[in-house]
Amino acid sequence: MANYHPTPEMLTDFSAGNLQLGHALCVSAHVEHCDECKTNLQRLNSIATNLFDGLEPASLPDTLKNAVFSKLDDEHIEEPVREKTVSSHIPRALQQFISESYETLSWKKVSSMIQQAHLSTDVSGSKISLMRIQAGGKVPMHTHSGEEYTLLLEGSFSDESGLYNVGDFLVRDERHKHRPVVTKDRECICLTVTDAPVTLTGFFTRWFNPLLRRGHFSH
Ligand SMILES: [Zn+2]
Structure with missing residues (x-):
């Protein structure tokens, strides 16, 4: 819940x-x-x-109506395509990007604890990715120069503001500086959508940033 x-x-x-x-x-x-x-x-x-x-229907010329109906008659009705076997726990909304399971995505290592798989970039330039963090893993302290949307898909993590479980929906921006920590019982997988590079603020910034440049946060 x-x-x-x-x-x-x-x-x-x-x-x-x-x-x-x-x-x-x-x-x-x-x-x-x-x-x-x-x-x-x-x-x-x-x-x-x-x-x-409640809208008043606009009247259409008969010629246009007939053209539309005859086009509909011509439409070939396709047999429904049988869906591929996708793990049932993957949200339907994401199944267009994930053919079978999270395992089959091409995960890139961001740090020893964190992996990232790029799913898509939308027209506004936002990066749509999955982040996978090992059980007990810590994400370095960071803030956001734009908005980051996160949806928790597997596992749970906490930060200074609370504990988050599967289905939780978070929006973070430059007002939030946080250090997420994954619970120790299992790994955590999140859907993240970032519209601007993340700014690291903690001790790890210097060595972590070059890794991030190739990874999730700052393309
Ligand atoms: Zn809700």
């Missing part, structure tokens, strides 16, 4: 299709875990449908 949720504004933007791909993926993957947000989203979607229903 998730304790950290997208804001109502984010959910509204998601419902209206106004979120960029990376943020939409985080919201969508969260909603799969969260009955509360699922219910709210269904409400928002039905409000939007009612608004459309």
Whole structure:
């Protein structure tokens, strides 16, 4: 059960299709875990449908209507494509990027404890990645010069503000300086969407930054 949720504004933007791909993926993957947000989203979607229903229909010329209907008649109805076997715990929203399991992604080492797999870059330039941190692993103290969205997919971690579990949805920006630590029982996998390089602020900055330049945080 998730304790950290997208804001109502984010959910509204998601419902209206106004979120960029990376943020939409985080919201969508969260909603799969969260009955509360699922219910709210269904409400928002039905409000939007009612608004459309209330609109006065625009009249179309018959020639256009006929052209559209005959095109529809011509459409070949495809057999439904049988879905590939994807691990059931991978959110449906991410299955377009992950063919079988997290294991089959091409993971790059960021440090001895951290690996990163790039999934996509959306039109706004945001990087969509998975981060995988070993059980008990620590991420060096860092802050963000832009926003970073995180959705926890496996395991749990904590920082100065709390403990986060599967399905939790976090947004961090330059106001947050934090040092996430993964719980000792199992590794942690997160979906992260960053729109600007992360700024490291701690002791490890000097040796860690060159590694990060090739990794998750600062392409
Ligand atoms: Zn929620």
